[in-house]
Amino acid sequence: MVFQKKFELISSQKLSEKIFRLGFFAPEIVKNACPGNFVHIRVGDKSSPLLRRAFSIFDLDLKKDCFDILFKVVGPGTEILSRKSTGENLDLLGPLGNGFEIPKGDRSPVLVAGGMGIAPLMSLAFYLVKNQKIKPEKISFLYGERIKGGFVCLEDLKELGIKTLLATEDGSEGFEGMVTELFLRKVKETSFVKDSPIFSCGPHPMMKTMSELSKKHNLFCQLSLESHMPCGLGACWGCVVKTNRDGGEPDYKRICKDGPIFDAREVELD
Amino acid sequence: MVFQKKFELISSQKLSEKIFRLGFFAPEIVKNACPGNFVHIRVGDKSSPLLRRAFSIFDLDLKKDCFDILFKVVGPGTEILSRKSTGENLDLLGPLGNGFEIPKGDRSPVLVAGGMGIAPLMSLAFYLVKNQKIKPEKISFLYGERIKGGFVCLEDLKELGIKTLLATEDGSEGFEGMVTELFLRKVKETSFVKDSPIFSCGPHPMMKTMSELSKKHNLFCQLSLESHMPCGLGACWGCVVKTNRDGGEPDYKRICKDGPIFDAREVELD
Amino acid sequence: MVRYSMPGRWSLTDLSVRVGKTTFKNPVLVASGTFGYGEEYSELFDLNQLGGIVTKSITLNPREGNPPPRTCETPSGMLNSIGLANVGVDRFIQEKIPFLNKFNTNIIINVAGSTPEEYLRVVEKLNHAQGIDMLEINISCPNVKEGGMAFGSDPESAHRCTSSIRKVTNYPLMVKLTPNVKDIVEIAQAVEDSGADCISLINTLVGMAIDFRIKKPLLKTVTGGLSGPAIKPVALAMVWKVSQKVKIPVVGIGGITNTQDALEFLLAGASLIQVGTSNFVDPQTSVRIIEGLKDYCEKNEIKRVMEIVGKLEN
Amino acid sequence: MVRYSMPGRWSLTDLSVRVGKTTFKNPVLVASGTFGYGEEYSELFDLNQLGGIVTKSITLNPREGNPPPRTCETPSGMLNSIGLANVGVDRFIQEKIPFLNKFNTNIIINVAGSTPEEYLRVVEKLNHAQGIDMLEINISCPNVKEGGMAFGSDPESAHRCTSSIRKVTNYPLMVKLTPNVKDIVEIAQAVEDSGADCISLINTLVGMAIDFRIKKPLLKTVTGGLSGPAIKPVALAMVWKVSQKVKIPVVGIGGITNTQDALEFLLAGASLIQVGTSNFVDPQTSVRIIEGLKDYCEKNEIKRVMEIVGKLEN
């Protein structure tokens, strides 16, 4: 079920200069959400910015009927959102999208996040540990940022007990380089991902690399993709990604409805 | 001199459900302003609402280099303005317009305000009493509102010592009827306006009536007119009013630059 | 299909609108391409409330549409270059029409094609389908290489295209015009002369956006169609001009987001309106407008919403 | 008139643009009708900074313009129906040109008329004036009953109008086109063929707004011209299309509010840009853009701003 309604903003936290965490009291959304889902938010009531903005569900509290989003201010929409105060009611549409597919069994999940890609992967991490009762030690979390100061949620990951491998482009923390390079090294070094379910989210070039690596090494990797999304519901066909699931004809799939989670081997990113 | 600059909002007061008073620290504007002038405010940084909004200078403090505006929330622009907090910097353009012409001599001024027309007339009242040293008892202030609860600034007028005659459309306070009817009664009853300078501001139909009365009774009445104002500077010719100063050809004058103060006998309102 | 003419909450106001022999329970439709085939929105509100649903353009064969990125945002508007992505008329009849027929609202099938023959073949196939109330002929799509807008850009081809369709079907015809022309009135008149039952306008304006950082257009197809509040003034002017020069009803489209906008279009001369882009912003726009029109009429003691149509005073 | 080609703060970037024999110190002009004759804005900033000033349209005789209300606001835009209110060419030459000549910037006189002859007579009078750098021929005004847009709506009349002016003056000619056409490229080509030195686009789109409460149009003339950010996508698309098909420089106009917008127009193929409506929103828009372009070029090690023109990648 999808809902569109005004929901109350109940918490607002500034995590760094550009990164904010907002919490909503939204029983209808919480009850129907699963990791990888997103909400589509109307940030203002003026005609500019006009369209809704999409945000992954970052944390979900079933007991308190509330959920959080985590976002970075990158333009007018997120800027307006960052200035909302608790007590305000925001027009949310959700939960939307297909969600991650969580394979049965005790294989060790590998999560690979780049930048704000942390948001959907955190919700997955919470879910794996808390709902799926997967031992946190079995989960690998690879997390890349440009610089040391960019990381968020490290405390949360620690608390969950998940081992986290960091990568920074300037080497100021952890591995020096892209998180995809760190990932590739792990793939080559060990056999740890061969039969592991992999989950990844990050900027477009990273998703492209993850897709290529998955095809090359035949990995079972799920990507959370982004696109400009006018409707978020699957009605406008504005958010498509090229896929070739059956090895045949190219085929456009809707990121909002058929995704945002796709098998990395299925999509053709450019 | 006209200035365009960001000036700090230093005070913000909600006078009634819809009426707000904002104060700006704006030395450049204060030093150059006279009663009847207005400022053109950019209320947001988005493209909607796009254009600036005009507000009369309502109160001016030369010592503190600040001035106030008084406004009613009637649409998106004023709504945004009403939510500004002190400490924010707003892009103001001003002072603009010609200002009231204050005749020399000791004739008793008559001020006629309707609704938010109170704003420029209050600045004039302050000026007459404080700068021109006109005895407050000599000033008549006629002030009309729809209902009793609508009046603002009555305390200020009392403090200034100006005798105020109120009119309400429903008769809930003072004279029952339009303030223009009250004014006409005064014109007829006494001779108090015959040689008085009259100043008036209010909604369009009221300005039309004041213009007609002034023509009929040949009164020296100055009206503060309003119009949609794209530039506020006199450049676009978007804010014109029809005039016929020389009894001859109709002639369009710019409310922002040639006005907003016009001789009531000069303008053709419809 | 409309089964009752005045459903919904009891009201003194008659919101129904007649266009030829077709009755709309209220003047509020949803525009082609912005509401899919109704499925997605049916989860969010009761589609029975709508005056009508105009489906995404249908072509003879399935079409994948243009490569992404297909949309971007502009000041008070958006650009799209979806390019008539659709399942093709056969699958449409099989899979989509049965779903639409569950609802008590008018179903208007938007038809497009690359050649005049393609339009005819789609229409002929639709002749055999059930539960279609009207066809909207899209001779105004700016997002395809062939056909589309070309047919609607001059009076002769608009006339030719509409008359040939008129000959092969008994469905009432709504013909959708493009604003990318010098004089939309002459095209509307040509369409009227060729037997259309009503005229809908406007489709999108040709527009473009650029990401200056990467020096690339934001749409893969470079140009696309501009829609949303930004184009409302253009749409209103065209509706006003056309409705004064044609006798058949006009359907107003372009940037309608609320009751006030809808009233403006009715006053300008539109008998029906379509909500497009605003379905994305607030999926319940159309039902809020229906409620708003009801309230407006009741407050102003207007017995039939049709009374407002064209009542602009100069 | 430009006396120095690179004034202002010392910079490694050459912002100057050449159009035929005319040099602009930078590509940023202010658009006709939005900057009066420069007087009002000269109080707010130093006009010497501008690449050029395009004056309010001048006609043979003084014109009072249309009755008010003449403007209203629309989503991310505005409508105007000023109607070429101006002092007439004689008073313009006497009273306005001397003021404009005080500044070290290009002066472009925008010429309009109700008949082809009127254009010629205005131009002939301007031939005798001092300090004019270029004429902008307005064959695109939507706000007059006669002439205006009509001359710019089809290739033949655009050609006729431009060629006849070309014959009577040596001033460089910039011809301003209307977007209210089916194919702006064919009109641009006709104008190029008739000897114009550059082409400016776009003038306003025809639009309309209604106050539903009083059931009246917001403009006394009912329809007016739409400008502002709302029309930027339409303008960009037209600039891009035209600049690929003509050899003479293109001047981009429409919804430009900041450096980013200006860069988009340059990338799309405009050699110069004009700031219109945004002068009302932020009177210093044009100087902020000039600074912004300088910064952009310096940061990206672009030596001459002309290098960016048309550099959109597909």
Ligand SMILES: Cc1cc2nc3c(=O)[nH]c(=O)nc-3n(C[C@H](O)[C@H](O)[C@H](O)COP(=O)(O)OP(=O)(O)OC[C@H]3O[C@@H](n4cnc5c(N)ncnc54)[C@H](O)[C@@H]3O)c2cc1C
């Ligand atoms: C399914 C989904 C989940 C997302 N989850 C998160 C999240 O949890 N945290 C987070 O910080 N961001 C997330 N994003 C990205 C977020 O939607 C954009 O950062 C936001 O829309 C930017 O809006 P803006 O007005 O601030 O910026 P602008 O860049 O100015 O936006 C301009 C336009 O581009 C679109 N846009 C810009 N960037 C993106 C993007 N990356 N993806 C889609 N559209 C974009 C906007 O919708 C808008 O229409 C998600 C996007 C999608 C599609």
Ligand SMILES: Cc1cc2nc3c(=O)[nH]c(=O)nc-3n(C[C@H](O)[C@H](O)[C@H](O)COP(=O)(O)OP(=O)(O)OC[C@H]3O[C@@H](n4cnc5c(N)ncnc54)[C@H](O)[C@@H]3O)c2cc1C
């Ligand atoms: C010289 C001058 C002085 C003014 N002084 C005051 C004052 O001191 N206090 C006060 O409350 N109001 C004053 N006004 C009116 C004030 O400018 C409008 O109330 C305000 O612009 C409304 O903006 P909005 O977006 O809230 O409403 P909307 O009505 O939605 O505005 C829509 C458009 O209409 C224009 N508009 C609406 N009403 C008016 C109006 N009465 N005059 C001009 N344009 C209008 C707006 O500029 C805007 O572009 C003054 C107007 C002028 C011209």
Ligand SMILES: Cc1cc2nc3c(=O)[nH]c(=O)nc-3n(C[C@H](O)[C@H](O)[C@H](O)COP(=O)(O)O)c2cc1C
């Ligand atoms: C994403 C999108 C897809 C569209 N697809 C179609 C289409 O397939 N056929 C059609 O006739 N119009 C299509 N349109 C045009 C709309 O039906 C409508 O005419 C236009 O968007 C103007 O209305 P609006 O401003 O309310 O959106 C589409 C519009 C959008 C935004």
Ligand SMILES: Cc1cc2nc3c(=O)[nH]c(=O)nc-3n(C[C@H](O)[C@H](O)[C@H](O)COP(=O)(O)O)c2cc1C
């Ligand atoms: C109030 C106003 C008056 C205008 N007057 C003229 C004019 O006299 N002559 C002309 O060629 N264009 C005129 N224009 C059109 C502008 O020069 C410009 O082409 C158009 O507004 C688009 O640019 P913008 O979106 O930056 O405003 C006028 C525009 C406005 C808003």
Ligand code: FES
């Ligand atoms: S955003 Fe409309 S289909 Fe995905």
Ligand code: FES
């Ligand atoms: S608002 Fe532009 S001339 Fe008055």
